[in-house]
Amino acid sequence: MVKKxxxxxxxxxxxxxxxxxxVFLQRGVARSTLEIIAKEAGVxxxxxxxxFRNKADLFLAMCENVFEPLIKCADAPLQSNQFENPLDAxxxxxxxxxxxxxxxxxxxxxxxxxxxRCEYVDEFASVQKELSRPFKALLQNIExxxxxxxxxxxxxxxxxxxxxxHDTYAFTNGLLRxxxxxxxxxxxxxxxxxxxxxxxA
Numbered sequence: 549m550v551k552k553x554x555x556x557x558x559x560x561x562x563x564x565x566x567x568x569x570x571v572f573l574q575r576g577v578a579r580s581t582l583e584i585i586a587k588e589a590g591v592x593x594x595x596x597x598x599x600f601r602n603k604a605d606l607f608l609a610m611c612e613n614v615f616e617p618l619i620k621c622a623d624a625p626l627q628s629n630q631f632e633n634p635l636d637a638x639x640x641x642x643x644x645x646x647x648x649x650x651x652x653x654x655x656x657x658x659x660x661x662x663x664x665r666c667e668y669v670d671e672f673a674s675v676q677k678e679l680s681r682p683f684k685a686l687l688q689n690i691e692x693x694x695x696x697x698x699x700x701x702x703x704x705x706x707x708x709x710x711x712x713x714h715d716t717y718a719f720t721n722g723l724l725r726x727x728x729x730x731x732x733x734x735x736x737x738x739x740x741x742x743x744x745x746x747x748x749a
Contacts, residue, residue: 561599564589565610573657577607577666608678614658615682621648626689634697638690639744642703642720646736649727656728663728687717694747704749712747719743 567589571580582603586593600606625631627639649655668676691713697703703712723739726732732739 557599560589560591560595561609562613564591564599564606565613568606568610569657569661571652572607572610572661572665574624577661577672582606586599602671604675604741607666607672608675610677611662612682614655615679618645618648618652618655619682619686621645622686623686623689625639626686626693633702634693634700635702635744635748638693638697638716638728639740641686641690641693642716642743643737645720646723646727646740649724659728663725683717687713690716695745702749704747707747716743 568580568585571585571588575584580603582596582600582626583593585606586596589596596606600609622645624639625637625644628637631637631640649659662679666672666675666684691710694703694709694712694716698709700709703709723732727736
């Protein structure tokens, strides 16, 4: 019976997160209330507060709900032993990130909300810092990849692995913003390949 109750509680939590995503996308975060979200989820306002402290807490949970599988997929090539050249692993990691973005509508919706439906003020002032934490771990693994490439003679001479990791992070972030805003009509695979080609020995 306890297991069933726990399962039902987790389902309610997920229903609230999904409802929040839909409401945030339609109304914007500032004009969305926990009452509206509760109604969309088919639960009471008290049920929302049982799972989330406030709207910012719910917003973070919504983001983390898609970040975990997204980062896991992007990180997999970096952790794999199948690549002889570490730069190939980094390139595949970026491609995997955008594959998930393109194939999963929920992921795209969350990034649209983050980019254009939320103002990071008041209770949301500290949210951006929290949102960046999962991606910093990915950045660290990209940097390790560049360091391995430098050690193995695969990184172009004179390039600093740390600087290259931050450059790739910025490149990916910029490409993501263009995708979110529908401003990029070019082939992502080609753009990513060109970015990495500049780093190859």
